[in-house]
Amino acid sequence: MDVNKLLENLNPAQREAVAAKASNLLILAGAGSGKTRVLIHRIAWLIEVMGVSPHAILAVTFTNKAAGEMRQRCTELLGYSARNLWVGTFHSIAHRLLRMHSADAGLSDSFQILDSDDQYRLIRRLVREMGLDESHWPARKAQWFINHHKDEGRRPDHIEPGYDHAERQWLEVYVQYEAYCRKASLVDFAELLLRAHELLLENTDLLAHYQHRFSHLLVDEFQDTNAIQYAFIHLLAGTSGWAFVVGDDDQSIYGWRGARVENVGQFERDFDDVSVIRLEQNYRSTGVILEAANAVIENNHGRLGKNLWTDGERGDLIRLFAAYNEHDEADFVVSSIDQCLDEGLSANDIAILYRSNAQSRLLEEQLMRKKIPYRVYGGQRFFERAEIKDALAYLRLMANPDDAAAIERVINVPARGIGEKTLVGIRQHAAEQGLSLWQAIARMLEHQLLTARAHSAVEGFVLLINDLREAYQDSTLEVQIEQSIRRSELMRHYDKEPLERREGREENLAELINAAGSFTLPTEDEQAGMSELISFLSHAALEAGERQGDEWDDCVQLMTLHSAKGLEFDTVFITGLEHGLFPHQMSIEEPGRFEEERRLCYVGITRARRHLTLSWAEARRWQGKNSLRRPSRFLKEIPTELLQHVRPARSGYSAPSGGMQDNANATGGLNLGQLVTHPSFGTGVILDCEGSGDHTRVQVNFDSVGSKWLVLSYANLTAV
DNA sequence: GAGATTGCATTTTTT
DNA sequence: ATGCAATCTC
Numbered sequence: 001m002d003v004n005k006l007l008e009n010l011n012p013a014q015r016e017a018v019a020a021k022a023s024n025l026l027i028l029a030g031a032g033s034g035k036t037r038v039l040i041h042r043i044a045w046l047i048e049v050m051g052v053s054p055h056a057i058l059a060v061t062f063t064n065k066a067a068g069e070m071r072q073r074c075t076e077l078l079g080y081s082a083r084n085l086w087v088g089t090f091h092s093i094a095h096r097l098l099r100m101h102s103a104d105a106g107l108s109d110s111f112q113i114l115d116s117d118d119q120y121r122l123i124r125r126l127v128r129e130m131g132l133d134e135s136h137w138p139a140r141k142a143q144w145f146i147n148h149h150k151d152e153g154r155r156p157d158h159i160e161p162g163y164d165h166a167e168r169q170w171l172e173v174y175v176q177y178e179a180y181c182r183k184a185s186l187v188d189f190a191e192l193l194l195r196a197h198e199l200l201l202e203n204t205d206l207l208a209h210y211q212h213r214f215s216h217l218l219v220d221e222f223q224d225t226n227a228i229q230y231a232f233i234h235l236l237a238g239t240s241g242w243a244f245v246v247g248d249d250d251q252s253i254y255g256w257r258g259a260r261v262e263n264v265g266q267f268e269r270d271f272d273d274v275s276v277i278r279l280e281q282n283y284r285s286t287g288v289i290l291e292a293a294n295a296v297i298e299n300n301h302g303r304l305g306k307n308l309w310t311d312g313e314r315g316d317l318i319r320l321f322a323a324y325n326e327h328d329e330a331d332f333v334v335s336s337i338d339q340c341l342d343e344g345l346s347a348n349d350i351a352i353l354y355r356s357n358a359q360s361r362l363l364e365e366q367l368m369r370k371k372i373p374y375r376v377y378g379g380q381r382f383f384e385r386a387e388i389k390d391a392l393a394y395l396r397l398m399a400n401p402d403d404a405a406a407i408e409r410v411i412n413v414p415a416r417g418i419g420e421k422t423l424v425g426i427r428q429h430a431a432e433q434g435l436s437l438w439q440a441i442a443r444m445l446e447h448q449l450l451t452a453r454a455h456s457a458v459e460g461f462v463l464l465i466n467d468l469r470e471a472y473q474d475s476t477l478e479v480q481i482e483q484s485i486r487r488s489e490l491m492r493h494y495d496k497e498p499l500e501r502r503e504g505r506e507e508n509l510a511e512l513i514n515a516a517g518s519f520t521l522p523t524e525d526e527q528a529g530m531s532e533l534i535s536f537l538s539h540a541a542l543e544a545g546e547r548q549g550d551e552w553d554d555c556v557q558l559m560t561l562h563s564a565k566g567l568e569f570d571t572v573f574i575t576g577l578e579h580g581l582f583p584h585q586m587s588i589e590e591p592g593r594f595e596e597e598r599r600l601c602y603v604g605i606t607r608a609r610r611h612l613t614l615s616w617a618e619a620r621r622w623q624g625k626n627s628l629r630r631p632s633r634f635l636k637e638i639p640t641e642l643l644q645h646v647r648p649a650r651s652g653y654s655a656p657s658g659g660m661q662d663n664a665n666a667t668g669g670l671n672l673g674q675l676v677t678h679p680s681f682g683t684g685v686i687l688d689c690e691g692s693g694d695h696t697r698v699q700v701n702f703d704s705v706g707s708k709w710l711v712l713s714y715a716n717l718t719a720v
Numbered sequence: 721g722a723g724a725t726t727g728c729a730t731t732t733t734t735t
Numbered sequence: 736a737t738g739c740a741a742t743c744t745c
Contacts, residue, residue: 063734091735115735134741135728189735224734257733356731358737378733415721496722542735562732584731600732623730624736 003049006041006077010034017277018042022050022216024237024271026264027246030308031293031606032284032568035246036066039220040073042244046216047082054085058236059218061089064543066220066566086214086524090229091189092542094196098187099528099538101206105199108185110400110534113541117384118405119143119188125408126176129427137169145170146177150190151226151258153197183436184404193228200235211238222247222267226258234270243271249304250297253562253600255592264304282308282606284568286315289612292638293605299637300595308606317644320635321615326362329617332646333573334366336613337556340571347373349570351557353604355582359575360558367556377559382545387494387505388512392540394484397465398472399533402436414493417457422450426458464488477532478517485509561604572608574601577616577632601634613646614638628685630701675720681705683720 007015014034017027018041029035043059046052061067067088075081086093095113102109114122123146124139149159156175161167181187187195200207217237219225222245225233237243245267252261260266268274282290290308297303323329337350352363360376367374382388390413396406412418429449430440444450445459464487472480485491491509494502516536525535557569561582576582583597605612616631677683684702698712710717 089735095735113735116733192735254733256731358730412721417721419721544735560732581731586731596732621736 006045006048010037010041011281013277013279013281014038014041017279018045019049020275020277022242024242024267024274025244026222026267026274026276027244027279028264028276028304028306029246029248029279030282030306031248031251031603032282033279033308034283035248035279036070036073036220038279039218039244039246040070040077043074043082043085043218044077047078052216054082056213056215057085057218058093058214058216059085059087059220060093060233061087061220062224064089064092067092070220089542090225090232091192094192094232095538095542096524096528097196097199098192099525099530099534101199101203102529104203104206105195107187107195108400108402109529111185111187112396112400112403112406113192113538114181114186114188114405115384115541115544116143116189117389118186118409121408122180122186122405123173123177126180127173130173130176132169137173142170142173142177146174147188147190148258149174150188150194151228153194153228153231155194180404184402185400186403186405190228193232197228197232197235200232207235207238210236211241215241217241217243219243219245219247223249223252223261223264224254224259225263226260227263230260230263230266237271243267248306250300250306250599251565251603253565253596253603255596278306280306280308282310283312284609285310285606286313286610288315288317288642289605289608289610292318292612292642293602295639295642296598296605296634296637297602300598315610318638318642319611319613319646320643321613321646322631323615323617323647325619326617326621329575329615330362330366333363333575333613333615334370334372336573337367337372337571338370340611341372345571347554347556350573351559351564351567351569351571351607352573352575353559353561353564353607354575355561355584355600357560363558363575373555374558375555377557377563382508382511383540384544385505385508387490387508388540390490390493391481391485391509391512392537394465394468394488394490395481395533396537398469398480398484399531399537401438401465401469404437407437407441410488411458411461414489414491416460418454418461422454422458425450425454476517477519477536478513480533481516482513485513561600564607565603568607568609570609571611571613572604573613573615574604575615576620577614577635578620578629579632580629581620581622582632583634598634601632630685676700676717677720678702678710678715678717681708684708 007019010018014037017025017038027035027038029038039059043057046057047054059070061070071087074085074087088096098105098107098111102111120139120143123143124134127134127137127139127142156171156178159171159174161171181191200210214236217233219233224247233243233245247264249261249264252259255261268276285293287310290310294307321329321332323332333352340350341347354360354363357378364374364376383392390410393406393409396403397410401407411423426437426440426444429435429444430437433440433443435443441458441462445455445462448455450458468480468484468487472483475483491502491506494505497505519532519536521530521532521535525538530538561574580588582601583594587593587597614635616635617629620627620629675683675685678700681700681702682704684700686698686700698710698715698717700708700710700717702708
């Protein structure tokens with residue numbers, strides 16, 4: 001291979017990173033600075049120039065999509081497919097290790113993966129069985145508690161609950177949950193990482209083996225690593241391996257799910273002789289867009305520091321639109337898009353970004369009205385659909401009937417007369433006898449411990465599973481799935497649904513059979529000792545499949561700011577730049593959260609190549625009620641000379657929609673948005689009101705003390 | 721066991 | 736407003 005090919009078309013900083021001598025490297029890669037390119041060229045450099053065997057390289061990403069892309073681009077660059085090269089997500093790599101060393105990890109060789117939905121259902125049941133009142137002890141909180149601790153690498157015995165009653169209670173749920181998972185050979189997502197880490201930590205031979213094997217570790221999106229992922233990399237690198245980590249502290253937007261930006265700085269301290277290389281030249285956006293992004297992110301504290309620049313054109317100003325209300329905003333955005341399309345821009349090059357999914361509805365309506373094709377990201381994924389999970393539960397039982405989560409899911413789906421009461425009896429029997437659910441069922445049937453009616457119903461289920469297991473043990477995956485669906489009469493469960501929904505489910509199940517038919521056992525899974533069945537089920541859990549969306553060839557992309565990370569578009573609209581919406585209300589109080597919102601804004605701005613439009617609405621119907629909005633703080637952080645006001649805000653504007661007018665009348669002459677003064681609180685803006693007559697209360701946002709609810713007849717407000 | 725009704729919370733998302 | 740889940744009722 002021509003070595004020059006690996007360095008040509010790279011800028012000096014990129015070259016420095018790609019061709020660095022073996023050492024620990026931290027690549028601070030700004031948005032659009034070619035970080036994926038650097039990562040791929042580095043891998044090729046290691047193999048082709050430094051003579052490192054692909055066998056000794058481990059490349060880790062966060063999403064399956066990124067992993068797939070990395071593998072593909074590596075193959076393209078190298079001109080051949082590097083076998084033995086481990087590329088994967090943290091979870092898939094941990095999973096592979098656990099399959100290869102299931103005995104050492106204390107797992108059954110047919111352990112199954114619990115996705116978050118499975119996990120939630122299980123925890124919810126455990127919380128109930130512990131006799132806790134769910135309104136005080138919501139299962140979601142327990143799930144969060146458990147995952148949060150696992151992400152930080154903590155088992156129950158690492159947690160010191162102190163005297164906090166709630167902590168103790170959650171800890172007890174965690175203990176029960178762990179015991180349950182152990183018995184049923186179930187592993188949740190966080191457990192994959194935690195257990196893989198423990199596997200290496202506790203087996204010195206294995207650790208030595210992998211430390212020796214993987215001399216080069218490459219990590220993408222390093223700012224998104226959580227504590228256990230960081231520890232995993234640190235452990236694996238050991239004293240002889242080199243870590244090449246690429247990340248951008250300014251794009252850390254997943255703190256709320258355990259990611260630690262601090263890991264980026266920590267890397268410099270924990271790893272030996274770290275060289276830091278900054279990639280600051282941006283190849284994506286115009287000068288104006290970069291200036292705006294830099295200006296916004298500058299307001300964050302404790303950054304590692306980076307300043308994006310480009311030698312390209314300055315480009316157009318950023319358009320700022322102050323809409324009267326959310327309809328006006330949607331109308332403006334869609335009209336602008338219509339114009340772009342008229343000018344010959346391809347719809348694929350246009351994205352509308354928003355903070356929360358609920359915002360997509362109006363935009364969609366407007367796009368539909370104008371007959372502009374669009375695609376909404378997010379929503380349910382293939383393997384997360386109920387019918388697919390039901391069918392897979394039968395398949396899981398074929399692989400391992402002790403899988404209690406699968407039994408719980410389908411023992412009465414479709415209805416076969418096994419009610420809650422019978423189930424409670426079975427669970428109790430299992431707990432008393434120390435048996436798995438499946439074993440408990442067998443024993444209860446054998447000893448006639450059920451009522452006659454329940455007996456025959458449960459027997460029917462057992463016969464079904466046994467039949468499936470015996471008759472199709474050696475069949476192809478496709479036949480196994482097909483027969484599971486047919487013989488369980490799963491579709492009966494959806495009988496009473498409207499035709500359209502039912503047809504959808506049938507199509508999905510057909511698609512599942514199809515997917516099973518074209519599934520081939522990946523060689524790395526085969527090497528890890530997985531059967532076709534186990535491998536298929538694991539893939540279903542770890543890669544929940546494509547996000548749906550209308551599959552148009554050329555359509556406008558709608559998505560949240562979070563899902564836009566890593567993507568770029570010629571023309572970008574960021575909507576709803578309002579205080580309380582973006583930054584989101586729940587993030588405003590805490591400084592850490594607030595700065596994460598700002599990073600999200602930075603991510604949003606830097607998605608645009610040439611055209612960026614920002615919008616906000618002065619009034620918006622939000623969560624069922626009308627409210628007056630203030631522009632986002634982030635808008636003020638963009639230098640005015642970079643902005644072109646498409647329509648300036650009208651301060652004190654009262655929206656002409658029905659609800660708003662009613663409210664205006666109720667305030668006895670004071671309008672929403674009205675500037676008022678209060679004897680002790682000073683000046684403020686009326687945001688909302690409720691009630692009428694003497695009971696009228698208004699919400700006023702005071703400049704000095706913030707928002708307050710006041711009774712109008714006592715408040716002594718004066719209009720300004 | 722299933723359908724109807726009421727109550728409650730409500731960012732962001734991957735694995 | 737809206738959706739999801741728990742509770743009620745037959």
